[in-house]
Amino acid sequence: MALSLDDKLLGEKTHYYCSSSEDEGDDDDENQEGKEAVRGGGGPTFVPESQINPTRAASYSGTAVQTGPKGVINDWRRYKQLENEARTNQELEKADLLKRLSVTCRSHLDDEKEKAKDADFMQQMEDLEEFEDEFLKEYRRKRIEEMRATFTNVPLFGKVLSLDANSYVEAIDKEHPLVTIIVHIYEDIPACEAMNGCLLCLAQEYPKVKFCKLRASDAKLSSNFSVKGVPALLIYKNKDIVGSFIGMGQDLGDDFFATDVEAFLQEHGFLPQPGSKTHALSASALAAQEDSGSDFDVD
Structure with missing residues (x-):
């Protein structure tokens, strides 16, 4: 019995094949060939994909998806990387939002504190103006006294x-x-x-x-x-x-x-x-x- 391409790919063992009575002679021959193959160290052989489809193998330049343990590990690592990036972006967005809210949002208590500060500043300015007025008055009074004292010592002529x-x-x-x-x-x-x-x-x-x-x-x-x-x-x-x-x-x-x-x-x-x-x-x-x-x- 001749092996098909599928049998070669799947590694079908022909010595386990049982034939009907009509093909008994042929089966004996095939069994004999299978025994010889087993006795000679033969078995299923691996055929590279380049031999099956040379055109596809020549044009392919990417990486194949791994479905085994390595593929699962790579997927888990990629998932953790995306999760960390998402967490980092989320924290940055929260920080930016808190910053904007701290600048724009004012409570009633903040307004009252600001009014109190303004009132204190205005009071300080009024006190400073009063102090300056008193200082200027005192300075003016002293200057008048100095001028009077100076003119007192200056002689008069009138002619x-x-x-x-x-x-x-x-x-x-x-x-x-x-x-x-x-x-x-x-x-x-x-x-x-x-x-x-x-x-x-x-x-x-x-x-x-x-x-x-x-x-x-x-x-x-x-x-x-x-x-x-x-x-x-x-x-x-x-x-x-x-x-x-x-x-x-x-x-x-x-x-x-x-x-x-x-x-x-x-x-x-x-x-x-x-x-x-x-x-x-x-x-x-x-x-x-x-x-x-x-x-x-x-x-």
Whole structure:
């Protein structure tokens, strides 16, 4: 009996085959062949898949699915890996959700705490403002006292002083450091006469400013200065000259008023502005001195 391809693949043992009486002769032959095969060490042989289906074996490049113990172990490992990844992703999502909820969700207690903090902050700001107000008031009071004490020591004049070559240096060097000294260099011309009249009015308005006049010929100035340089105003403070204005008649003309000279000196910062505390103290000081006939004293 010839073996079929299935018999070869399945390893069918032909010596266990029993035939009918009609094929007894053939069966004896086949049994004899089977016995010889067994006696000769023969048996079922393994046929590779490449010999059965060469085309499929040549085109296949993947891995086969294992269904034995190794396949079960690999499936279990893959399952545990996926389970760990899913657990990790779930924990990350929970952490992100908790973070967003902690930022966006506020309870009534949180609102009350926030309101209490705001109330405390506002109270602190009010206390700070009150403290600053008290500090500023105290600072302002001390400054006023210092200014009064300073003006108490400053002498009063209220008139225009005449100087000569000998008294000129002494009138400047020996004066109080806070006193502003305005010296008018003049000659007998209309512009200088107008300047002397203006300074007389300003001396009464600003008694703490020392107004003086000096003839140019007495100071031994040049004839050219006596003609073109007058009227001239020289301003001193603390022994130093801080301003010099020559030939003011060219700007003011021959006929001008005290308000013109006052505005000019205020513009350059040598006289206090009207309404300032210095101006008010100067005016009140002169009035007090005239009423009492004594030195000025601020309460």
